[in-house]
Amino acid sequence: MIIQKIRQSQPLVHCITNYVVANFTANGLLAVGASPVMADELEEVKEMVALADALLLNIGTINTRTYESMIVAGKEANRKGIPVVLDPVGVGATSFRQTVAFNILEHVKIALIRCNIGELAALGQSDSWQVKGVDSGSGELDVIATAKSLALKYDCLVVVTGVKDVITDGSRVIKITGGNRQITEVTGTGCLLGALTAAVFTLEGDKVNNLQQLLASYKEIAEVASEKADGLGSFQIELLNQLNQYSMER
Secondary structure, three states, rough: EEEEEEEOOOEEEEOOOOOOOHHHHOOOOOOOOOOOOOOOOOHHHHHHHOOOOOEEEEEEOOOOHHHHHHHHHHHHHHOOOOOEEEEHHHHHHHHHHHHHHHHHHOOOOOOOEEEHHHHHHHHOOOHHHHHEEEEHHHHHHHHHHHHHHHHHHOEEEEEOOOOOOEEEEEOOOEEEEOOHHHHHHOOOOOHHHHHHHHHHHOOOOOHHHHHHHHHHHHHHHHHHHHHHHHOOOHHHHHHHHHHHHHHOOO
C-alpha cells in the first residue's frame, strides 16, 4: 500500500502552507511516517528546501511575504530536482490569488497541481463557474478536458478532488470514487491531501499509479473515520488515527 511506503521512505516534506491548517498538515504527515517542516521565512527557505525531498506550496492564506518565499523555495527546489506540488487554495476568489498562482506556475516548474473543481475552473480561466470564497463553488465545467489542458500547458500532473477524484497527465485519465462527505466539513483535509501527494511524489514507481493508490486510500480512510467518529471533532482525530493505522498495518 502506498501510504505504508511513505512510512518506509520517511520523506522530509517542506510545506509553505496556510496557517489555518499548518498543525493538522504536520500531524497528518507525521501520522504516516513523513517528516514535516513548516518554514516560510524568506531568509531560510532556500536552505531548508535543499534539505527536503518534496516541496508543497499552498496559497490558502497567501501574503506578499510568503509569496516571495514560495518563489525562492520553488526555484531552489527546481535547481535541486526536488518535486514541487502547488495547492492553489481559493485561487478564483480574488485577483491577487490568481496573480500569485499564475506567477508561481510561470516561474516554478510544478510537478503536480492539486485542486478542487472551482480552483481548476479558475486556473483554466473558465467564466462559467462561480466560486464561493475558498470553497469549490458551483457552475458548469468539463473537468476532464480542463484538467488535461492544464496538465499539458504546464507539463505536470493534475489532481482534481471532489465526489469523484480525477488524475491526469494530459493523456491518461483516472477517476476515483468513494469517500465520505464529512471530509469536506473539516478544515484542512484537502490541504493535508496536498501534502500527502508531495510525500508520494518522492516514491519510486509510476507517479499516476502512486497517486491513484493514495486517493483511493484517502477516500477509504474517510469512510472508516466517519464510521468510528461521533461527530466532526472526533472525525478529524479519527482521520489521523486511520492514516497512522493504514501506514503501519496494511
